[in-house]
Amino acid sequence: xxSSLSRxxxxxxxxxxxxxxxxxxxxxxxTIRRRNEVLGPGYALNYREPVEFVSGHGAHLIDxxxxxxxxxYNNVPCVGHAHPRVVEAVSKQMAAVNxxxxxxxxxxVDYAERLLATFPEGLSKLSLACSGSEANDLAVRVARYHxxxxxxxxxxxxxxxxxxxxxxxxxxxxxxxxxxxxxxLIDPPDPRLAAPGSTLAExxxxxVRDAIDDLERHGYRLAALVTDCAYSSDGxxxxxxGYMTGVVEEVHAAGxxxxxxxxxxxxxxxxxxxxGFSRHGVVPDIVTMGKPMGNGLPISGVVFRPEVCEEFGxxxxxxxxxxxxxxxxxxxxxxxxxxxxENVQQRVLENGTALRAGLEGITHGSPYVAEVRGxxxxxxxxxVQDPESLEPDRARAEDVINDMRxxxxxxxxxxxxxxxxxxxxxxxxxxxxxTRFLETFAEVAKDRLQAG
Amino acid sequence: xxSSLSRxxxxxxxxxxxxxxxxxxxxxxxTIRRRNEVLGPGYALNYREPVEFVSGHGAHLIDxxxxxxxxxYNNVPCVGHAHPRVVEAVSKQMAAVNxxxxxxxxxxVDYAERLLATFPEGLSKLSLACSGSEANDLAVRVARYHxxxxxxxxxxxxxxxxxxxxxxxxxxxxxxxxxxxxxxLIDPPDPRLAAPGSTLAExxxxxVRDAIDDLERHGYRLAALVTDCAYSSDGxxxxxxGYMTGVVEEVHAAGxxxxxxxxxxxxxxxxxxxxGFSRHGVVPDIVTMGKPMGNGLPISGVVFRPEVCEEFGxxxxxxxxxxxxxxxxxxxxxxxxxxxxENVQQRVLENGTALRAGLEGITHGSPYVAEVRGxxxxxxxxxVQDPESLEPDRARAEDVINDMRxxxxxxxxxxxxxxxxxxxxxxxxxxxxxTRFLETFAEVAKDRLQAG
Numbered sequence: 001x002x003s004s005l006s007r008x009x010x011x012x013x014x015x016x017x018x019x020x021x022x023x024x025x026x027x028x029x030x031t032i033r034r035r036n037e038v039l040g041p042g043y044a045l046n047y048r049e050p051v052e053f054v055s056g057h058g059a060h061l062i063d064x065x066x067x068x069x070x071x072x073y074n075n076v077p078c079v080g081h082a083h084p085r086v087v088e089a090v091s092k093q094m095a096a097v098n099x100x101x102x103x104x105x106x107x108x109v110d111y112a113e114r115l116l117a118t119f120p121e122g123l124s125k126l127s128l129a130c131s132g133s134e135a136n137d138l139a140v141r142v143a144r145y146h147x148x149x150x151x152x153x154x155x156x157x158x159x160x161x162x163x164x165x166x167x168x169x170x171x172x173x174x175x176x177x178x179x180x181x182x183x184x185l186i187d188p189p190d191p192r193l194a195a196p197g198s199t200l201a202e203x204x205x206x207x208v209r210d211a212i213d214d215l216e217r218h219g220y221r222l223a224a225l226v227t228d229c230a231y232s233s234d235g236x237x238x239x240x241x242g243y244m245t246g247v248v249e250e251v252h253a254a255g256x257x258x259x260x261x262x263x264x265x266x267x268x269x270x271x272x273x274x275x276g277f278s279r280h281g282v283v284p285d286i287v288t289m290g291k292p293m294g295n296g297l298p299i300s301g302v303v304f305r306p307e308v309c310e311e312f313g314x315x316x317x318x319x320x321x322x323x324x325x326x327x328x329x330x331x332x333x334x335x336x337x338x339x340x341x342e343n344v345q346q347r348v349l350e351n352g353t354a355l356r357a358g359l360e361g362i363t364h365g366s367p368y369v370a371e372v373r374g375x376x377x378x379x380x381x382x383x384v385q386d387p388e389s390l391e392p393d394r395a396r397a398e399d400v401i402n403d404m405r406x407x408x409x410x411x412x413x414x415x416x417x418x419x420x421x422x423x424x425x426x427x428x429x430x431x432x433x434x435t436r437f438l439e440t441f442a443e444v445a446k447d448r449l450q451a452g
Numbered sequence: 453x454x455s456s457l458s459r460x461x462x463x464x465x466x467x468x469x470x471x472x473x474x475x476x477x478x479x480x481x482x483t484i485r486r487r488n489e490v491l492g493p494g495y496a497l498n499y500r501e502p503v504e505f506v507s508g509h510g511a512h513l514i515d516x517x518x519x520x521x522x523x524x525y526n527n528v529p530c531v532g533h534a535h536p537r538v539v540e541a542v543s544k545q546m547a548a549v550n551x552x553x554x555x556x557x558x559x560x561v562d563y564a565e566r567l568l569a570t571f572p573e574g575l576s577k578l579s580l581a582c583s584g585s586e587a588n589d590l591a592v593r594v595a596r597y598h599x600x601x602x603x604x605x606x607x608x609x610x611x612x613x614x615x616x617x618x619x620x621x622x623x624x625x626x627x628x629x630x631x632x633x634x635x636x637l638i639d640p641p642d643p644r645l646a647a648p649g650s651t652l653a654e655x656x657x658x659x660v661r662d663a664i665d666d667l668e669r670h671g672y673r674l675a676a677l678v679t680d681c682a683y684s685s686d687g688x689x690x691x692x693x694g695y696m697t698g699v700v701e702e703v704h705a706a707g708x709x710x711x712x713x714x715x716x717x718x719x720x721x722x723x724x725x726x727x728g729f730s731r732h733g734v735v736p737d738i739v740t741m742g743k744p745m746g747n748g749l750p751i752s753g754v755v756f757r758p759e760v761c762e763e764f765g766x767x768x769x770x771x772x773x774x775x776x777x778x779x780x781x782x783x784x785x786x787x788x789x790x791x792x793x794e795n796v797q798q799r800v801l802e803n804g805t806a807l808r809a810g811l812e813g814i815t816h817g818s819p820y821v822a823e824v825r826g827x828x829x830x831x832x833x834x835x836v837q838d839p840e841s842l843e844p845d846r847a848r849a850e851d852v853i854n855d856m857r858x859x860x861x862x863x864x865x866x867x868x869x870x871x872x873x874x875x876x877x878x879x880x881x882x883x884x885x886x887t888r889f890l891e892t893f894a895e896v897a898k899d900r901l902q903a904g
Contacts, residue, residue: 007767009769034561038561038564041579041756042770045555053555074552076550082549094539098528099504100526102497103498106504113486127495131583131586162770163593164593173768177768296550313492314628323750
């Protein structure tokens with residue numbers, strides 16, 4: 001690692017190293033220098049040569065010189081950059097009025113009904129917030145209130161957000177950001193970590209039970225197990241499914257609740273369902289969502305089983321100024337419109353399957369690729385030093401990421417070793433985009449992923 | 453209090469009582485019934501008869517039947533409902549692109565420079581977030597990191613936000629929402645609370661010193677004093693100024709930082725300056741802002757002295773997905789444009805002064821009005837049972853608020869006794885709006901505030 005990087009950014013995948021500023025084009029240098037002057041703590045830029053865009057459409061971003069980049073990374077603009085349906089709905093609402101939830105708004109009620117209709121029975125109450133962090137903060141606040149417990153279990157390299165509470169159970173923030181004494185970590189559902197002769201389901205269940213025991217030994221009753229249903233920062237583990245049933249049984253037996261963090265995995269990202277938890281055949285007690293929900297407008301949500309939030313609701317009021325206002329709700333509703341009109345989930349399933357198949361073909365036999373995995377349009381390529389040790393190869397992964405960027409295809413990295421390619425395009429990704437992606441990836445793989 | 457109200461809403465000023473649903477017009481009943489079915493915990497509606505709006509302009513809101521309401525309450529649409537400048541800027545940006553802070557965006561840098569230029573020297577680093585709650589959460593997280601302390605001092609009925617951390621120092625949320633063991637409460641700067649022969653400055657300084665002593669006695673070093681510079685939920689106390697110098701000295705002597713929460717008081721709300729703290733001749737260590745910042749688009753900010761956030765920035769990364777993206781930044785920049793073009797601060801000063809003068813004239817001699825106070829367009833009218841005891845009269849205050857609403861002027865209530873009229877219009881309030889407001893208020897005062 002270059003020594004110029006702060007501890008904050010050491011563990012950050014694919015970040016720009018500010019010490020090489022002088023190697024950049026002049027205008028970029030100047031903007032970044034000004035940016036460094038005025039921005040507060042903890043900001044990072046992506047890529048060895050950061051990039052600026054002035055317009056976008058579908059999964060495409062256009063820079064100042066008119067170059068077209070294929071965006072295979074951004075999940076927020078889920079129905080596509082600057083999707084006209086969303087632009088129109090928000091512009092129209094803005095020109096009319098924006099009132100908050102202290103006023104009656106039929107559009108809020110309509111939206112809540114539509115969104116809740118995508119959930120299984122039992123998950124029937126929606127609270128809105130502004131960010132995934134606020135959603136997870138509220139979810140855990142309610143879980144603590146409901147259970148009377150404080151213990152929280154998350155996966156080893158999880159990220160759930162940035163409020164003080166949520167950062168305390170987000171180990172991916174690194175050693176500079178302390179975990180709470182009430183937090184325990186378990187492995188993500190990586191089948192390779194199960195002991196020989198043991199199934200993934202057994203491994204996961206045992207870990208959760210051990211974590212509960214250890215919490216109780218330290219005087220903490222369990223409040224919640226929180227999992228990102230795509231395990232994004234752990235390295236993206238979507239399959240096999242089915243291990244959650246036993247895990248949730250353990251959580252309930254200990255008096256805790258299961259919170260499914262769908263900020264990354266929700267809104268059809270995984271292709272075969274609207275929500276990641278559905279793939280596992282379980283119904284969580286609380287579900288949180290955010291990033292793609294308004295295609296870029298800040299909106300997030302928490303869906304509860306009513307019995308879980310009843311006590312909190314009787315005792316605590318929750319007024320989130322911007323959340324549930326007419327403008328973000330208009331954005332959220334327009335996203336649902338596009339999902340229906342464009343049959344987004346089906347497109348994700350088809351193009352995701354083609355993308356993974358193509359990547360498997362290109363990387364087949366590579367000594368540096370341990371695995372291509374994922375579901376829908378959330379795809380991981382794990383880059384290792386050799387296929388036996390599975391030792392992470394961060395440098396090679398970052399070479400691939402930056403070679404892709406120079407060929408104008410945007411991806412990034414993830415996992416504790418920063419060695420897993422994170423391929424997570426807007427859900428607007430078309431089959432032509434898949435083709436362009438694979439052609440570019442094949443070129444890069446020739447340089448970086450072939451034996452020798 | 454009607455027994456049908458949950459503990460969550462008992463202390464909530466001017467809330468709708470859901471048990472009287474059947475007295476409402478049919479369409480409203482139906483929408484509220486559906487709303488109650490789908491919304492999560494803690495939501496409240498304003499007014500005995502809630503209201504829905506379909507459009508707005510300036511300080512005016514229009515209902516389904518075309519009735520024009522004068523909005524003398526909403527601070528978020530600061531430059532006016534649906535201000536065309538903001539609508540155009542956001543619509544244009546949406547149609548182009550929305551990228552986050554991991555990409556270079558010249559517009560973000562331009563905005564940060566413009567915003568920071570409104571601050572005194574020393575306050576030179578800006579972090580963006582989505583809500584005032586996130587801003588206060590980050591501010592205190594950084595304060596804890598910088599000072600190594602945990603103690604937090606706030607005013608007795610303060611509200612700073614809704615994350616678990618910030619709710620733990622927001623006493624206005626009531627007994628259902630527990631304060632942290634590291635939190636101490638002091639009186640707001642109400643000159644009537646100073647002991648005879650003592651000044652407000654002495655009273656405030658002594659309270660802060662006592663709170664620090666008590667924290668230390670319990671093993672907590674001070675992290676921060678946090679004050680809303682308008683003391684909105686405490687009852688709105690803007691004057692006299694000048695007591696903060698000694699208070700900040702005590703905070704610094706104890707190793708703590710002073711956080712000015714400008715979510716309510718910032719952006720020229722108080723008329724004589726852009727930021728509430730400026731009126732007191734002090735420079736805080738951290739300043740937070742939110743509500744009016746994007747005229748309704750979710751955007752908030754934290755401004756730091758660089759030495760306060762340096763250690764945090766070296767160790768912790770902070771990526772807030774939506775915050776600092778092109779869309780909210782476009783809204784924030786358009787608000788600053790309007791501030792310049794329309795000379796907003798001067799308008800606030802003039803119309804605020806006229807509004808207070810008119811209210812003083814109307815309520816002069818009323819046995820039920822203890823005080824008209826405030827600054828700029830943040831005005832309080834304190835309603836009491838009699839002028840000697842100053843016992844709060846919540847029922848009378850709520851009668852006034854609802855009489856105003858039936859005459860189509862929107863205000864609400866505040867303070868622990870729920871007896872202070874909160875008059876806080878969009879900064880777009882014109883002198884014609886002042887006239888209409890005062891005419892309506894005079895009618896209501898005839899019924900509710902005259903002796904007899």
